[in-house]
Amino acid sequence: MEEEDLRNSSKKLTQKIDEIQRKHEQLLEETNTQSFNDDYVRAELERLKRDTRELKKEVARLKKPPLIVGTIKEAMPNGQAVIESSTGPDFIVNVADYLPKKLIKSGTRVALNKQTLSVVKTLPPSADPSVMGAEIVNKPEITYEDIGGLTEQIREVQETIEEPLLFPEKFKNVGIDPPKGVLLVGPPGTGKTMIAKAAAHRTNATFIKFVGSELVQKYIGEGARMVRELFDMARDKAPSIIFIDELDSVATKRLEGATSGDREVQRTMMQLLSELDGFDSVGEIKVMGATNRPELLDKALLRPGRFDRIIKIPLPDVEARKKIFEIHMMNMSLEEEINIDRLARKTDNASGADIKAICTEAGMFSIRDDRDSTNYNDFLKSIDKVLSESPEREIKKQVMFA
Helix, strand or coil: CHHHHHHHHHHHHHHHHHHHHHHHHHHHHHHHHHHHHHHHHHHHHHHHHHHHHHHHHHHHHHHCCCCEEEEEEEEECCCEEEEEECCCCEEEEEECCCCCHHHCCCCCEEEECCCCCCEEEEECCCCCHHHHCCEECCCCCCCHHHCCCCHHHHHHHHHHHHHHHHCHHHHHHHCCCCCCEEEEECCCCCCHHHHHHHHHHHHCCEEEEEEHHHHCCCCCCHHHHHHHHHHHHHHHCCCEEEEEECHHHCCECCCCCCCHHHHHHHHHHHHHHHHHHCCCCCCCEEEEEEECCHHHECHHHHCCCCCCEEEECCCCCHHHHHHHHHHHHCCCCECCCCCHHHHHHHCCCCCHHHHHHHHHHHHHHHHHCCCCCECHHHHHHHHHHHCCCCHHHHHHHHCCCC
């Protein structure tokens, strides 16, 4: 009996110990969970404190008074400078001690304290988006092999544009300065823009293309400012080629009875003349212009020292038209051997752009007939269509250059 009571007592103790052990493990698990939650809460609290500090800084920054934009006209001793503010008048103001002295120079854009007008920050030069967008980032894929019949003109462009950029020592050895700029003159579609792109391709220079009409702005001085920024960008990205297409739209002859719009065009042209006079001809900037109305250009633009070399780009002759046909037919699928001599003779007074349109139109005729290749009759039909005797074609044929 005593043994049985002993066993029962031992069994109860064992059960009690197991129960205590389970409670211990449960409490330990709850303690660990609570410790993890405490760590998470502390980390979250620190994050919220950091966010609060950042938000307070942002609120304080937004509550700061605005700064006035100005331009330094003259640096003075004793930490002062003469500035031209955007509000109009000039002021002599103090310059913050933490600004490097080498940055405080004439022409630097700065930020001014609204109350004291003290210089507190230097700003980068302003850049017009339209000027920055004039840069052709990717190198033009046009080469001289893509241009037919302009061998002499290409040679002159190479002498004027390429060799000063690639081999400046040649001109130094001879003791002459190369032309600063070259003006391409010729009817529309004769390859003026293609020549400029091919020159940029050969020299690996930054190609900056601008249409003259984009320099004509509504407000006084805006066009001149764009010309100045255009040349500043060319200097920063040298070697570079500035190509101004349709130059006659911004460089017309100056007249006595000019309107306000004409006077703004003349201001832009005078800034262009000043920039052409202001850089070294042996430098790494070359200027190319193109126009099909040379009789409208001001004589000041054509004198030596600016556009010193004028290259006439004529309508292609028979041999040139043959080469242009060969270039554009090179990748075409042809049904038969095409008599290019006959096509060249049938396209009198056609420009290079006309010949390209003829080849494209011939291919369209073959597509219309559900064929994979082009034949001679397609070219004849396309010549009749492209060079039809419309008033526009008649006007174009009359634009001839001696």
